[in-house]
Amino acid sequence: xxxxxxxxxxxxxxxxxxxxxxxxxxxxxxxxxxxxxxxxxxxxxxxxxxxxxxxxxxxxxxxxxxxxxxxxxxxxxxxxxxxxxxxxxxxxxxxxxxxxxxxxxxxxxxxxxxxxxxxxxxxxxxxxxxxxxxxxxxxxxxxxxxxxxxxxxxxxxxxxxxxxxxxxxxxxxxxxxxxxxxxxxxxxxxxxxxxxx
Amino acid sequence: xxxxxxxxxxxxxxxxxxxxxxxxxxxxxxxxxxxxxxxxxxxxxxxxxxxxxxxxxxxxxxxxxxxxxxxxxxxxxxxxxxxxxxxxxxxxxxxxxxxxxxxxxxxxxxxxxxxxxxxxxxxxxxxxxxxxxxxxxxxxxxxxxxxxxxxxxxxxxxxxxxxxxxxxxxxxxxxxxxxxxxxxxxxxxxxxxxxxxxxxxxxxxxxxxxxxxx
Numbered sequence: 001x002x003x004x005x006x007x008x009x010x011x012x013x014x015x016x017x018x019x020x021x022x023x024x025x026x027x028x029x030x031x032x033x034x035x036x037x038x039x040x041x042x043x044x045x046x047x048x049x050x051x052x053x054x055x056x057x058x059x060x061x062x063x064x065x066x067x068x069x070x071x072x073x074x075x076x077x078x079x080x081x082x083x084x085x086x087x088x089x090x091x092x093x094x095x096x097x098x099x100x101x102x103x104x105x106x107x108x109x110x111x112x113x114x115x116x117x118x119x120x121x122x123x124x125x126x127x128x129x130x131x132x133x134x135x136x137x138x139x140x141x142x143x144x145x146x147x148x149x150x151x152x153x154x155x156x157x158x159x160x161x162x163x164x165x166x167x168x169x170x171x172x173x174x175x176x177x178x179x180x181x182x183x184x185x186x187x188x189x190x191x192x193x194x195x196x197x
Numbered sequence: 198x199x200x201x202x203x204x205x206x207x208x209x210x211x212x213x214x215x216x217x218x219x220x221x222x223x224x225x226x227x228x229x230x231x232x233x234x235x236x237x238x239x240x241x242x243x244x245x246x247x248x249x250x251x252x253x254x255x256x257x258x259x260x261x262x263x264x265x266x267x268x269x270x271x272x273x274x275x276x277x278x279x280x281x282x283x284x285x286x287x288x289x290x291x292x293x294x295x296x297x298x299x300x301x302x303x304x305x306x307x308x309x310x311x312x313x314x315x316x317x318x319x320x321x322x323x324x325x326x327x328x329x330x331x332x333x334x335x336x337x338x339x340x341x342x343x344x345x346x347x348x349x350x351x352x353x354x355x356x357x358x359x360x361x362x363x364x365x366x367x368x369x370x371x372x373x374x375x376x377x378x379x380x381x382x383x384x385x386x387x388x389x390x391x392x393x394x395x396x397x398x399x400x401x402x403x404x405x406x407x408x409x410x411x
Contacts, residue, residue, distance in 0.1 A: 067280045070342035072353040102351045105307035109347035133352040 055195025064111030064183030099139025111183025253403030269297030279343025290365030
């Protein structure tokens with residue numbers, strides 16, 4: 001009788017383990033980031049930083065010293081205001097997600113920041129540039145986080161998603177009015193052509 | 198006690214097999230063997246041949262998997278200096294070899310320029326490492342602004358030149374170039390690097406004249 005009870009206990013444990021690993025979507029639930037949605041110009045308070053996408057430009061060139069960067073499409077220039085809240089922070093470059101889920105990385109060679117080191121409590125202005133084709137603008141969302149999506153997929157971290165609210169008409173108009181902007185990495189004061197939402 | 202555990206004496210077990218089943222065991226492999234031999238005159242015993250690479254020509258689009266690439270001219274030059282980028286030969290008497298190419302990212306993810314340089318190959322003797330490096334490595338320079346090619350986002354095309362230092366010992370006026378494709382690996386049991394494009398095999402090969410830069 002005692003032997004039968006042991007066998008039954010083992011079988012029940014195995015069945016419970018199998019049920020947990022197959023029925024519960026552990027891969028999705030455990031890895032999903034915590035997303036805060038916002039619009040351009042709004043302040044987003046994440047546990048580690050406060051961020052605000054002050055505005056955007058579409059640029060045909062980013063003028064730096066001595067090199068001027070020319071995009072393969074157009075540069076979507078993001079003017080960001082960021083403050084580390086609890087401790088110094090290395091804020092990674094955001095990426096753009098278009099209306100169909102394609103991902104566009106911030107450009108590493110342009111005269112813009114790719115990651116920003118933030119001291120605690122002091123607001124910083126940062127300009128980040130993403131080289132995009134025309135189709136990327138329709139329904140586009142800027143995703144801001146402190147990690148690298150290629151490595152950990154923002155696993156269980158806080159992420160800000162800022163919708164650019166560009167429909168096809170607005171995107172077309174933005175594309176056709178692109179102009180050169182000034183290269184700027186980051187600092188305590190913004191450049192003269194800082195975007196206003 | 199004979200035939201127990203750790204004993205060298207084994208108990209002989211007799212299994213009775215029905216006569217029909219025994220016939221089937223012999224008949225089926227025999228039929229397969231006969232069918233295979235009968236197909237020999239039609240190539241049934243010939244080893245499967247790998248697909249030969251396509252002919253690589255200037256101006257033709259080659260699909261590599263994550264991107265399409267089109268090769269242009271191959272030129273040789275003394276040095277390359279654009280904006281703040283300056284490239285010089287790696288050894289005395291050497292030159293630079295520049296391969297014109299256009300690349301279009303056909304995936305939904307950003308494309309690293311390192312992957313583009315991986316896709317172009319040729320004879321080892323035609324190139325040498327940059328100073329301070331152990332292995333030859335092409336510098337990919339964008340035509341539009343003379344800077345090193347950056348990340349190529351989905352749907353974008355970039356015109357570039359792939360520049361290698363060429364040793365003085367290379368005097369040929371033609372060069373065989375290869376384009377490799379990539380194989381998508383969704384899950385890698387040996388690493389934590391899923392959803393990766395891995396360099397696969399040569400998909401196109403061709404001979405290109407090496408021209409003097411104007």
